[in-house]
Amino acid sequence: MTTEAQALPRPGGRELPALGGGLPLIGHAVPFFRDPVGFLLRAHSRRGEAVTFTLPGRRVASFCGPQANAVVLGLDETDVDRRVIYEPLLTPLVGRGVAFDVPTDVMVWQQSLLLPHLRRDALARCLPVMVDQVERYIAPWEGSGTFDLVKAMRDISARISAHCLIGPRFGRTTGRELPALLSRLEDSFYMSFVMGPRALVPRHRRADRARETLTRAIKEIAPDDRPEGADRSRFAELLRAAGPCGLSLDEDTAAALMLSWLFASAPVMAHAAWTGVLLLQHPQWLPVLRAEQESAFTDYPPATLAPLHRLERLGHCLLEAERLHPPVWLLPRLAVRDLCIRGYRVPRGYLVCASPGASHRRPDVFRDPEAFDPDRYLPGRAEHRAAPYALIGFGGGRHPCLGPAFAQQAIKVIWSVLLRSFDLELADPRVREVRASVFHPPRQPCTVRYRRRKR
Known part of the structure; x- marks a missing residue:
């Protein structure tokens, strides 16, 4: 437990500054869900790094800024509980026996089964697969025309995840329907977050059918779906794995675990889409990135990861997209005991939150925080390294995201x-985000005009 968070029978500290203006029963739910990042930015600008407000059935303690992020994300299971928040949201979507539906030691073991597919050698093997999937997707496009950026990023990222995380035959078989099925899971996740325990609403019924379809496809295809050069399929590797106390996975649990991998990769779509929107809203960066590519790719397609690692300017653009539109905009935990965080009393039962969306726009951390400025990551400036936990778009602390390297490679x-x-151009540079969504992607239609370049 971090030294700045104390868990005592009666912790000292100041009262959390309270935000006024809530309504009976629902508190601040209307402005929060209408524009959550804007709501948190306004709240913290008025009350400082800590503020409390009310959502239906819950008091929220929100913390903002690098120092507060470090404390909140460093809290352990004796201080806060993630399971009570995420288990009701995730288990209906991916199935029982995985993620937060199992004891902590089993969940850690299950997470470790994904790690071999995220190591550098595995990412190197994924590189030609990723390039091939993008090339195949754009191959039917004519010399000029238009496409919807959000749809394209959803389609491409889903195909990449299916091929790289499950197997090539699964990717080929489900490629066309997979984006829509994952979207139904995302919609249901958001509805459960807003409305609480699952109600009998159409979005949840559609998600149930999507889960059944995907689980059935994984069980039918994945067992014999060997990646090129592999001795066995990834599904077969899961069935052979030995966990705590000799624990193993049956076919249903292995399928649910693979489905959780696919769902966890869904933020790649929003991150890739916002990267494109920001680049096309600031076209002065396109010649810079093309010149960098000419220098990095002496051979194309790349045979190793080295050329991608030389794309530093594109990497800075990805970081800026993560800052302005983080893949996850809120990181909640439930206080299981009375806490003192950054000198503030947080009673047991409060929802304790760090917000990437608000923290990333603090003017005391990022100069001109509303501006798209990839130069802020250059050596000598490096605003994201001025303080630990300044940039938390992929979480951090005790529970960081496992796959940022996979996501960044795919987007690059x-x-x-x-x-x-x-040559690319936004048909309308004014692009808004979808706020009634888990990942806040750009609003559709997000039309891009294209014209093929001579290679």
Whole structure:
């Protein structure tokens, strides 16, 4: 437990500054869900790094800024509980026996089964697969035309995840329907977050059918779906794995675990889409990125990861997209005992939150925080390293995201292929985000005009 968070029978500290203006029963739910990041930004600008407000059935303690992020994300299971928040949201979507539906030691073991597919050698093997999937997707496009950026990023990222995390035959078989099925799971997740325990609403019924379809497809295809050069399928590897006290996975649990991998990769779509929107809203960066690619890719397609690692300017653009539109905009935990965080009393039962969406726009951390400025990550400036936990778009502390390297590689590949292949322009540079969503992607239609470039 971090030294700045104390868990005592009666912790000292100041009262949390309370936000006024809530309504009976629902508190601040209307402005919060209408514009959660804007709501938190306004709240913290008035009350400082800590503020409390009310949502239906819950008091919220929100913390903002690098120092507060470090404390909140460093709290352990004796201080806060993530399970009570995420288990009701995730288990109906991916199935029982995985993620937060199992004891902590089993969940840690299950997470470890994904790690071999996220190591550097595995990512290197994924590189030609990622390039091939983007090239195949754009191959039917004519010399010029339009496409919807959000749909394209959803389609491409889903196909990449299916091929790289499950297997090539699963990717080929489900490629066309997979994006829509994952979207139904995302919609249900958001509805459960807003409304609490699952109600009998159409979005949940559609999600149940999507889960059944995906689980059935994994069980039918994945057992014999060997990646090129592998001795056995990833599904077969899961069935052979030995966990705590000799624990093993049956076919249903292995399928649910693979489905959780697919769902966990869904934020790649929003991150890739916002990267593209921001680049096309600031076209002065396109020549810079193309020049960098000409220097990095002496051979194309790349045979190793080295050229991607040389794309530093594109990497800075990805970081800026993460800052302005983080894949996850809120990181909640439930206080299981009375706490003192950064000198503030947080009673047991409060929802304790760190907000990437608000923290990333603090003017005392990021100069001109509303501006798209990839130069802020250059050596000598490096605003994201001025303080630990300044940039938390992929979480951090005790429970960081397992797959940021996979996501960044996929997005670098997607935009490397698109920028090499096309001249691109937003039909309407005014792009808003979808707030009634888990990942806050750009609002559709998000139309891009393209014209093929001569290679």
